[in-house]
Amino acid sequence: xxxxxxxxxxxxxxxxxxxxxxxxxxxxxxxxxxxxxxxxxxxxxxxxxxxxxxxxxxxxxxxxxxxxxxxxxxxxxxxxxxxxxxxxxxxxxxxxxxxxxxxxxxxxxxxxxxxxxxxxxxxxxxxxxxxxxxxxxxxxxxxxxxxxxxxxxxxxxxxxxxxxxxxxxxxxxxxxxxxxxxxx
Numbered sequence: 001x002x003x004x005x006x007x008x009x010x011x012x013x014x015x016x017x018x019x020x021x022x023x024x025x026x027x028x029x030x031x032x033x034x035x036x037x038x039x040x041x042x043x044x045x046x047x048x049x050x051x052x053x054x055x056x057x058x059x060x061x062x063x064x065x066x067x068x069x070x071x072x073x074x075x076x077x078x079x080x081x082x083x084x085x086x087x088x089x090x091x092x093x094x095x096x097x098x099x100x101x102x103x104x105x106x107x108x109x110x111x112x113x114x115x116x117x118x119x120x121x122x123x124x125x126x127x128x129x130x131x132x133x134x135x136x137x138x139x140x141x142x143x144x145x146x147x148x149x150x151x152x153x154x155x156x157x158x159x160x161x162x163x164x165x166x167x168x169x170x171x172x173x174x175x176x177x178x179x180x181x182x183x184x
Contacts, residue, residue, distance in 0.1 A: 041112030042147035043183070044076040052155070052179030056091055056099070059172045064093040070179065079109045081117065089177075091125075098126045103139060103159075113147035123161055135171045137161030145181075155179040 049071045057063040068089030075082050088100045100123065107117025123137045141159030148154055161173040 042150070042153070044074050044081045044109070044115065046184055047071070047073050048153075048181040048183040050155070050179050050181030052087070052089070052177045054089070054175060054177030056089075057174045059174075062093075064091050066091050066099070066175070066177065068099075068177070070181070072181075076109075081105075081107045081109065081115055083107075085119075085121075100124055100126055101139060101159075105143070107143075107145075115145040117143050117145070119143060119157065119159065123159075136164045137173060138164060141175075151183045153181045153183065155181060 050069070052066075052068050052070060054066040054068070055063050056066050066089040068087055070085055070087035072083055072085030083105050084103070085105065086100070086102045088098055091097050091099050101121055102123075103119045103121030105117045105119040107115045109115055119139070119141050121139045123139050125135060139159050139161050141157055143155060143157035145153050145155040155178070157177050157179075159173075159175045159177075161175065163171040163173075165171070
């Protein structure tokens with residue numbers, strides 16, 4: 001038994017010495033991955049201006065083409081965006097006229113570069129006394145805006161306008177526009 005005790009004692013001493021030696025070795029440091037800056041998300045805050053094309057359909061009339069400009073301002077709060085906008089369109093109709101609108105919008109960022117929003121406001125053909133345009137309207141609609149560069153976005157919007165004259169319903173409008181905005 002003394003031989004067996006000697007072998008076990010020698011094995012235990014070897015394990016103890018090896019463990020102590022391993023514990024004394026310095027721990028290899030893990031290399032730290034370099035920090036790569038993340039591309040900045042589109043900044044929806046601030047002023048913008050742009051151009052748009054579209055179509056306007058009066059309920060009891062033909063569809064007319066539009067060409068216009070807009071300016072506005074946004075304020076982003078986390079994933080929510082609030083804003084206001086004014087725009088004017090030249091409407092190519094039998095008797096051409098200008099149509100101006102002032103709207104407010106509220107939306108949700110579904111991605112850092114994609115905004116879905118609702119809009120409400122007021123629009124006027126600026127010549128309702130001559131009865132050449134479509135009249136004055138309460139406006140409500142939906143839109144989507146997508147950032148394509150750091151300062152340019154594309155916008156698509158549908159708006160319905162309720163006529164506010166005595167002939168309510170006869171001059172309601174459907175308006176669809178596509179536009180590009182430059183954000184400052």
